[in-house]
Amino acid sequence: MTIETHETLTKDLRAAADVVVIGSGAAGAVVARILAKAKLDVIVVEEGPPPDRTRTSRSVQDAMFLLGRDRGLQVAMGRSFIPVLQGRCVGGSTTINAAIVWRLPEDAWARVFKGYGLGDAVPLEGLEREWTWIEEELNVNTVDRPRLGRNGELFLEAFQKAGYAAEAIKRNEKDCIASSNCILGCPGGKKMSTDVALIPRAIADGARVFACTRVDRIEVKDGRAKIVHATVINPESMARVASVTIEARRAVVVAASAIQTPCILLKSGLGNRAHVGQHFRVHPGTAIGGIFKDEVRPWQGVHQAADSLHFRKEGFKFETINLPPEMSSVRATGIGARFIEKMMEYKHLALWAMHVRAKAEGSVSPRRDGSATIRYTPGPADMQIARRALKILAERFFDVGAESVVLAVYGLPDRLNSPDELKVFDDAPLDPRSYPFIATHLFGTARMGPDPASSAVGADFQLHGVPGLYVADSALFPENLGVNPQHTIMGVAALCARRILG
Ligand SMILES: Cc1cc2nc3c(=O)[nH]c(=O)nc-3n(C[C@H](O)[C@H](O)[C@H](O)COP(=O)(O)OP(=O)(O)OC[C@H]3O[C@@H](n4cnc5c(N)ncnc54)[C@H](O)[C@@H]3O)c2cc1C
Ligand code: SF4
CATH class of the missing domain: 3.30.410 (Cholesterol Oxidase; domain 2)
Structure with a gap:
């Protein structure tokens, strides 16, 4: 499996693909897997490095330094500070997560999707169909x-x-030895995180992965989302290495998580500011x-x-x-x-x-250094x-x-x-x-809905008013789920990919 990193992407580069997928976590990997299998030319742009399990297995500190966003120190600020843990590596948060898989129960689907007029855009039968193959590939x-x-x-x-x-x-x-070290990225690679289970399959079908490459902004040209501007960074020193500019012939898919997706949209000056970065929900x-x-x-x-x-x-x-x-x-x-x-x-x-x-809502906005300001109080x-x-x-x-x-x-x-x-x-x-709360389940910052006045993304997964710009992660979810979200995110991302395929 070849993944480009800061060690190979050393010179400024221009590239083109049918679809550029931003993020390689739960959402991005599923989109890349489906589109590459359908023979589309796909580039996945991932800010973090491929996990080096010989190093991450040494301690939580090493794992967070190498795999965690902001070295594992990202916090939401409100009445209290709440750590917001996320992965920043190939595999995203799936690389450090606990691998819990829950199919969204019907009543939760009705509340979160149908209740917001999204019963047709995110049908339960569609999710069930996607979950079936995903569970097989992830050996659930x-x-x-x-x-x-x-x-x-x-x-x-x-x-x-x-x-x-x-x-x-x-x-x-697969063949888990019950070592309880999932948060270290699973030292033996037994967890079927997306860097282990889905990204290699996408690569086998021709997808290219630019790791250590942070998307700065998306440019709209000729009325469509067209150019992705990114910077190659050394994931340890965070020093800039080169720039990458990619033309997306067909679509740009933002799957950078409910924190980073709105940040990329806001930095690009795209989307309805009443909703992009707003309505942030978690499960404290x-x-x-x-x-x-x-x-x-x-x-x-x-x-x-x-x-x-x-x-x-x-x-x-x-x-x-x-x-x-x-x-x-x-x-x-x-x-x-x-x-x-x-x-x-x-x-x-x-x-x-x-x-x-939790019913409380917070907000997310980008900072100049690439991190995010997160405001949230239960x-x-x-x-x-x-x-x-x-x-x-x-x-x-x-x-x-x-x-x-x-x-x-x-x-x-x-x-x-x-x-x-x-x-x-x-x-x-x-x-x-x-209370020493922590947040790892994140939702709502580019909510989906049929009406542009009350949502950021349309029922066709495209940002209102920006054709070709798709959102695929839990930023779309109008509410929090009440169950662990990875599987629902994967199912919804799969539906987004099917839309792109038309
Ligand atoms: C410690 C922990 C344990 C968890 N346990 C579970 C569990 O057991 N079961 C469950 O269902 N859920 C669990 N979750 C939550 C689950 O992992 C996430 O909900 C899910 O991975 C989110 O998917 P995503 O694709 O939206 O984001 P992520 O999986 O976080 O992927 C987003 C990717 O986008 C990349 N990215 C961000 N910004 C940019 C940029 N500007 N340019 C390029 N790339 C960018 C990131 O580096 C990251 O790799 C856990 C989360 C954590 C942190
Ligand atoms: S082997 Fe250990 S770290 Fe890996 S999935 Fe099993 S419990 Fe988690």
Whole structure:
């Protein structure tokens, strides 16, 4: 497989293709796969480098430095700072994600797409058809018993005991050895992220990939999106190497994520400013831990093994999560001997997370240095839901014998030692600053809709008023989903590619 990088793209270059796809993550890779298979001449332009797994597997810090956007330090600013984790590499966020695959349930489809007049543009039967081949190519399968790990087993036991629906997760991986290192880009390349599963197939069908190449702007010529202007950058020093100008004979597809897609459009002076970069939605999430007498060994089992959609319609979802010690330690309060004592408990720790289908909206805009200003604050109703969800998790921990539950909520004790103490949640703070949220599911910043007055992109996936400029990622989604988004993004991107094929 050949991918151009800053080491080969050393001189200013002019190129042309039928279709230029910006981004190689969930959305971009699917578009490139379909169009290359249909014998279109495709160039994928990707800002980040191809993952070098010999280096990224050393530590979270190395992985974030080499694979993460802004070195893993991107944040949303609002009433609090919320880390917004994204991949910046070939494979995009799929390279560092947990490989959870959920087909969007029908009621969520009706709310997110049909409810906005998009039932024909994004039909559920169309998504189902696309998911079928995508699941085959990504080898989607259910986590089996041995790979659940003790964390997954405890979660399923706890939810079963309470009568709540819960299940082993469906994931895209092949021969996974359950090392729990998905966030490091999967050192053994077992996760079927798009750099492993889809981009190589697109290349085999003739697609070219320009990695380490950041798109600066898209130029409209003769009434169509026509020229893509980009800069080759050294992904480590971030120094400029060369410029690349690509003519798109048929279409430009922006698939750079719900953060970077609106930034590229705004930098190009394209799109309706009332909607491009606005309506930013996320699933704010956080985790709490249960400390068990017996060892849990959170380094055994897949990174995220079991989940529960039981409360999805109320606006939250639960998942197990195994994190490497350096990430868990960030949550451990105390210093010196107290901190060491807490870290000694690591092997007894089960970590369970929740994320909220928050109603709050934020915004995204480009900065000169290529990064983005993200503004976002969860609203009061979202905070009520977050508090309730955490209480449910804490109850479940005690139900299956946790000796204590460790929290990282400012204003609450850092540890609960008995179920009698669960009442602290009832008047826990509702200030987002008290909770260590993180955002990895991002939506809404170039929303799709039939009416140009209330949307940025038309039902034909083209930016209103700019023929030939397609948007393919979750910037399109008018609302957040309530389930993990990768699979819906891939399905929607596939529908976008079919439109281009006509
Ligand atoms: C840690 C983590 C865990 C997650 N776990 C899951 C999970 O288990 N299941 C799930 O469903 N979802 C998960 N997600 C979310 C999921 O990975 C994303 O929703 C999905 O990958 C988004 O797809 P995308 O194509 O919109 O963006 P991305 O996959 O992020 O791809 C966008 C690509 O565009 C590139 N790009 C951006 N700007 C430019 C530019 N100017 N020029 C050129 N290229 C550019 C980026 O470098 C990136 O490679 C997780 C995300 C993270 C960060
Ligand atoms: S659990 Fe380990 S082997 Fe399995 S996909 Fe994740 S990193 Fe790869």
